[in-house]
Amino acid sequence: MQIILPILLVASLASATVVWDVRFNDYSTAADFDKWSWSNQVGSYQTYIYGNLHGETASSWLTLGSQFKNPSTTAENQGVKVKINSTSTWNGGPMLRTELLPQTTNALTGHLYFHVSLQIPTVNPPDPAYEHQIVFWEEHYADIKYGQLSGQSGVADTLQVITGGQSIWSVTPVKGTWYNFILETGSPDGLWVSTGSSALQKVFTGSLNGNGGTDWHVGALRLPINGQTQQINETDIYYSGIYVEDSGPTTTP
DSSP states (O other): OTTHHHHHHHHHHHTOOEEEEOSSTTOSSGGGGGGOBTTBOOSSEEEEESOOSSSOOGGGTEEEEGGGSOTTOTTOSOEEEEEEOTTOBSTTOSSEEEEEEEOOSSOOBSSEEEEEEEEOOSSSOOOTTSOEEEEEETTOSSEEEESSOTTOOSOOOOEEEEETTEEEEEEOOOTTOEEEEEEEESSSOEEEEEETTSOOEEEEESOOSSOBOSOEEEEEEEOOBTTBOOOOOOEEEEEEEEEEESSSOOOOO
16 A cells, blocks of 8 residues: 555646646747748747738737736746737727637647636726627637627626626726636536635636637637727737646646
């Protein structure tokens, strides 16, 4: 027994695997985002969704720096600032978009934990009169959103997680505060949340109505009001601590 127990412990620890690690440690400068293309799929992210009608490259909208990461996240040395403005029209509009997607051969499906930390900054925060989809799968079975939802009226300074058309967590975000999330897919499903350096706690146990996948968008998608994209100033959102693991989860940001 004294011999077998350590072996079992090692086996248990070895079973935890990060299946997609994109904490920006492999990116030296924002120019590295420009290296990816459909014919040259290099790096950890696909970088083709951005305001591309005016000759810009991905690095025109993405800025790396230590000031853009959760300081409690010790596994990475920098985060990313994602920018949109009035010229960020996607294929002619009316949506404004700058997004990062996984570049990986792993299917990212099944019982997995999708980690992401984000901040609504004090400088150039998004306009709460608009719906901003800031973390989502293309099928929209689990979305993190900020602002007033499309089709509604008024201003909603609200950060929330929506699945199956229902809000399962929401808060009026404190600008400059880091919000940490784990979207747990597969079975069981659930949502884990914390702020700053606090350990993530499970706040929702139930179906997220999907099974994960690589069509996972991290960034800013702003929907128009009443079908019209209005002129706006620069809008920024910061992201940090992005990775996917197959067990655990790791609850430190």
